[in-house]
Amino acid sequence: MGTHTNQVVMITGASRGxxxxxxxxxxxxxxxxxxxxxxxxxxxxxxxEAERLGAEILAIRADAAKPSDIERFVSTTEAHFGQIDVLINNASIIGPSPIPYLLDYPEEDFAEVIRVNTIGPFLMTKRVLPGMLQRRKGSVINVTSEAGNTGYAGWGAYGISKFGVEGMTQTFADEVGEAGVRVNMVDPSEMNTQMHALAVPDCDYELAEPEDVVDVFLYLASDESSAINGQRFEARQFLEERGR
Known part of the structure; x- marks a missing residue:
């Protein structure tokens, strides 16, 4: 796995999972x-925890889908570190719990899930891209889901919001690929997180731990993947192909 020394990596929704x-x-x-x-x-x-590992870190309380918070987060980061090399759009919400079927889904809850999960990554990417384009280098990694590739009953607005993320990833990738910036997405698979517990309360099958799926993100952030753009990666498949 390529080294990330001095690479400036921006991660939204970084407090858990x-x-x-x-x-x-x-x-x-x-x-x-x-x-x-x-x-x-x-x-x-x-x-x-990151500082104990020796990292220089800027931690800012922000809603990664609110324009004023995004501006504060990104401009503070650019002022502090000088640039942003990697953006990982990870922040998302599941919506009401238990998740209602679409027929019963409240409109305001639906809109809030789309705001956080789809509009948020759009606004974050839009704000970070100019600096990357100027340097003709950068990696944007969006987090998607199996429910963003296939519509499943009972996953509600969450799945639909991830369908939006997948289309947006492909569109951004097509628009900026010629300029040396790459935009890809990762389906980390179902993980043992608080969010998954809300989505599937009676889960009776094995889940990946968040720590098990980080390698594909490290790869997409590294120079090793500099020619890869607009692609969808499944974390488990990536690990199997690499013999992990």
Whole structure:
């Protein structure tokens, strides 16, 4: 796995689950980190863990789908580190729990899931891209889901929001690929997280741990994947192909 020394990596929704696991994995790889989440206390705990691993880290409480928060998060990061090399759009919400069928899905809840999960990554990417395009280098990694590729009963607005993320990933990739910037997506598979527990409360099958799926993100952030753009990666398949 390529080294990430001095690479500036920005991760949204970093206070728990996959975001936390990614923060610590990149910290171990020597990256400089900018992380955000809506919960201040958990965010600070993750920042302290990353610092203990030797990372320089900027932790900012922010809603990664709110334009004023995005501007504050990104401009502070650019001022502090000088640039952003990697953006991982990880922040998302599941919506109401238990998840209602679409026929009963409240409109305001549907709109909120789309705001956080689809509009958020759009606004984050839109704000970070100009700096990447100027340097003709950068990697944007969006987090998707199996439910963003196939419509499943009972996954509600969450799955639909990830369908949006997948289309957006392909569109951004097609628009910026010629300029040296790449935009890809990862389906980390179903993981043992608080969010999954809300989505599948009576889960009776084995789940991946967030720490098990970080390698594909490390790969997509590295120079090793510099020619890869607009692709969808499944974390488990990636590990199997690499013989992990």
């Amino acid at each position: 996959l975001g936390r696991a990614l923060t610590l994995a990149f910290a171990q790889g020597g990256a400089k980190l900018a992380i955000c989440a809506r919960g201040q206390e958990e965010l600070q705990q993750v920042a302290q």
